[in-house]
Amino acid sequence: MIVHPSPSASQTSLSDPPPPAPPVPLRIYEGLASWQALRARRWYAVMGAMTLLTCGAIVFCLQFGAHALTMAELWSALTFSTTGSEDVPRVIIWDIRFPRILMGLFVGASLAITGAALQALVRNPLADPYVLGISSGAALGATIGLALGLGAIVGGFGLPLFAFIGGGLSIVLVYSIAASQGQLPMHQLLLAGVIVNAVCSALMMFATSILNPASLYRVVLWLMGTLSVPSIPALIGIGACLLIAIVLLLRESQALNLLAVGEDAARSLGVDSNRVQRTVFLVSAVLTGAVVSVSGMIGFVGMVVPHLVRILCGADHRLLLPVSALGGGILLMVADTVARTVVAPAEIPVGVITALIGGPFFIYLLMTRKYRFFA
Amino acid sequence: MSQQASVNAVVSPLPAFEVRQLSFRYDSVHCRPSSDRTAWVINEMEFTVRQGEIVGVIGPNGSGKSSLLKLLAKLVRPQEGAIHLFGSDLGTLSRESISRQVAYMPQDLSYDFPFSVLDMVLMGRFPHRRGGLWSLVGWEQQEDLAVAEEAMVQTDVRHLANRMITTLSAGERQRVLLARALAQAPRVLMLDEPTAHLDLNHQLDVCRILQQVHAQLQMTVLLVSHDINLASQYCDRILVMKQGTMVCIGPPQEVIHPQVLTEVYGCQVLVDEHPDTRLPRVSLPSQDRHQTVGISGML
Numbered sequence: 001m002i003v004h005p006s007p008s009a010s011q012t013s014l015s016d017p018p019p020p021a022p023p024v025p026l027r028i029y030e031g032l033a034s035w036q037a038l039r040a041r042r043w044y045a046v047m048g049a050m051t052l053l054t055c056g057a058i059v060f061c062l063q064f065g066a067h068a069l070t071m072a073e074l075w076s077a078l079t080f081s082t083t084g085s086e087d088v089p090r091v092i093i094w095d096i097r098f099p100r101i102l103m104g105l106f107v108g109a110s111l112a113i114t115g116a117a118l119q120a121l122v123r124n125p126l127a128d129p130y131v132l133g134i135s136s137g138a139a140l141g142a143t144i145g146l147a148l149g150l151g152a153i154v155g156g157f158g159l160p161l162f163a164f165i166g167g168g169l170s171i172v173l174v175y176s177i178a179a180s181q182g183q184l185p186m187h188q189l190l191l192a193g194v195i196v197n198a199v200c201s202a203l204m205m206f207a208t209s210i211l212n213p214a215s216l217y218r219v220v221l222w223l224m225g226t227l228s229v230p231s232i233p234a235l236i237g238i239g240a241c242l243l244i245a246i247v248l249l250l251r252e253s254q255a256l257n258l259l260a261v262g263e264d265a266a267r268s269l270g271v272d273s274n275r276v277q278r279t280v281f282l283v284s285a286v287l288t289g290a291v292v293s294v295s296g297m298i299g300f301v302g303m304v305v306p307h308l309v310r311i312l313c314g315a316d317h318r319l320l321l322p323v324s325a326l327g328g329g330i331l332l333m334v335a336d337t338v339a340r341t342v343v344a345p346a347e348i349p350v351g352v353i354t355a356l357i358g359g360p361f362f363i364y365l366l367m368t369r370k371y372r373f374f375a
Numbered sequence: 376m377s378q379q380a381s382v383n384a385v386v387s388p389l390p391a392f393e394v395r396q397l398s399f400r401y402d403s404v405h406c407r408p409s410s411d412r413t414a415w416v417i418n419e420m421e422f423t424v425r426q427g428e429i430v431g432v433i434g435p436n437g438s439g440k441s442s443l444l445k446l447l448a449k450l451v452r453p454q455e456g457a458i459h460l461f462g463s464d465l466g467t468l469s470r471e472s473i474s475r476q477v478a479y480m481p482q483d484l485s486y487d488f489p490f491s492v493l494d495m496v497l498m499g500r501f502p503h504r505r506g507g508l509w510s511l512v513g514w515e516q517q518e519d520l521a522v523a524e525e526a527m528v529q530t531d532v533r534h535l536a537n538r539m540i541t542t543l544s545a546g547e548r549q550r551v552l553l554a555r556a557l558a559q560a561p562r563v564l565m566l567d568e569p570t571a572h573l574d575l576n577h578q579l580d581v582c583r584i585l586q587q588v589h590a591q592l593q594m595t596v597l598l599v600s601h602d603i604n605l606a607s608q609y610c611d612r613i614l615v616m617k618q619g620t621m622v623c624i625g626p627p628q629e630v631i632h633p634q635v636l637t638e639v640y641g642c643q644v645l646v647d648e649h650p651d652t653r654l655p656r657v658s659l660p661s662q663d664r665h666q667t668v669g670i671s672g673m674l
Contacts, residue, residue, distance in 0.1 A: 040514050125488075254512070255501075257498060258501060261485060261490070261498070262484040265479065265481050265484060269501045314491060318513075318514075
């Protein structure tokens with residue numbers, strides 16, 4: 001209209017065109033610029049606070065269990081100020097509780113960070129490795145490995161390997177069910193995940209009816225989701241996977257921001273959506289496989305934690321992903337501490353606790369208008 | 376072209392888009408033979424978008440308007456034909472270089488995630504990021520922020536910078552998206568139904584912003600719209616589509632014609648002049664004068 005000279009000069013006065021925009025004063029940039037510096041500073045502040053909180057939670061969890069320790073006992077054990085290998089608190093803390101708590105941290109962090117990344121990728125706040133069927137696929141894979149007696153292959157990493165294959169296959173299955181004509185409708189992906197989840201769980205329950213009692217116990221624990229005292233190699237393995245996953249996902253965090261808003265828009269802004277999809281799905285399959293082989297299917301952590309973090313810190317994945325990881329770790333550590341304390345010396349499967357926290361929270365999310373579902 | 380060049384000497388002779396023999400269909404396993412041209416979403420289209428003009432794309436539902444925009448943004452690739460963006464073949468341009476030149480504002484976006492308005496607008500700086508190998512999360516630079524802020528001022532969303540996108544009205548969201556597209560600092564702005572679901576006031580807002588940035592930045596604007604009147608008022612030229620083919624392209628005075636619209640939409644329309652601008656205005660006839668072509672054809 002501006003370039004076009006026609007149709008008449010009177011048009012300018014009559015169609016009420018915009019007055020020429022006033023020159024933008026440069027001063028106002030300062031406000032936002034300092035705020036942006038604040039944003040980066042806020043990142044470090046929040047991460048620092050979360051790290052401190054995590055350390056606090058570890059100490060808290062060390063203290064409780066079947067045998068509650070006094071602060072004095074805890075302190076002396078932590079500082080190695082007592083001597084002798086028969087020192088009970090020291091054995092409890094360093095040989096039993098600490099590895100288990102660390103495992104809880106890793107498992108919770110893995111679930112939460114994959115949940116956060118998957119939610120952005122699928123553009124649906126309900127996604128997590130459990131809902132998308134990755135967890136149950138991994139558990140089924142591990143069950144098959146166990147049933148075939150192949151747990152000891154690959155230097156004892158047979159079960160995680162089977163779990164990874166199971167999780168990977170299930171996500172490929174979910175993906176190919178949902179994908180049609182080169183498009184990936186996200187609600188269909190979620191639906192396919194729910195179905196694969198149900199089928200895999202059914203197959204595992206079928207396996208419980210034909211397995212020998214020793215294996216049966218393990219499979220039932222996988223179905224329920226439970227933590228136990230891990231072996232050191234397992235701990236190191238999961239820790240290493242988690243670290244690599246965090247780095248890979250953080251490098252895609254801006255792309256995830258864009259994808260969370262819309263795939264076409266993200267691609268038009270230069271996001272390689274296929275690469276991000278591959279990265280997130282692969283990371284999810286590996287992490288979930290590793291996690292499920294040691295702890296079974298723990299639901300809700302992956303879904304609930306990212307929501308909590310979003311409410312507190314906003315949706316920017318550069319902050320959301322690492323804070324979710326630490327938050328998920330804290331949640332699972334504390335839930336596991338509750339699980340091994342309330343009915344001590346027996347234990348509740350930690351999946352029960354997380355579901356009891358997650359279920360009501362899920363309902364709360366559905367009933368508030370904070371988020372819109374399937375709008 | 377010569378007319379335009381005389382109006383504005385800085386306009387380069389290279390057209391923003393040059394589309395030749397463009398054909399496209401969505402890949403499907405149940406493909407009909409390629410000789411069956413009805414399966415094609417875009418069918419042998421050929422047109423040119425000059426630099427610095429506002430072109431509106433109109434046509435009935437399913438006529439391929441949105442697909443055309445996606446083709447021009449290289450979100451999908453054509454099976455046949457070629458698109459040239461400022462003289463270079465779109466097929467050989469890298470995703471990054473296209474993203475720095477073309478901003479695409481789609482129709483359907485998800486607002487489930489509580490991003491702040493500033494977050495959203497800064498996303499437009501993604502194609503201009505300078506992330507090193509070791510930058511883990513990659514924060515925006517001061518320069519990105521300045522560009523984002525200018526875009527927010529232009530679209531009048533500066534005061535919303537801290538608000539969550541989930542809490543905004545549809546009109547405000549559309550302005551935020553416009554700010555995001557402007558933050559991209561593109562040469563071409565492509566919009567898919569920018570005024571859909573907006574009330575009159577917000578429609579006017581969006582159109583004014585478009586006119587403003589077009590005037591200030593010499594931006595080429597390509598917009599898909601169902602609102603023929605809006606297109607008529609604000610576009611330099613209008614491209615009319617029907618079933619994946621181009622019916623005609625030209626200034627509103629030539630294209631917004633009862634014959635053309637009846638042929639394309641299949642119903643009778645009245646075209647008169649806008650009382651202010653003298654540009655063509657379309658309205659539907661009242662019930663007693665209503666005759667659809669389909670019914671009269673059957674009779």
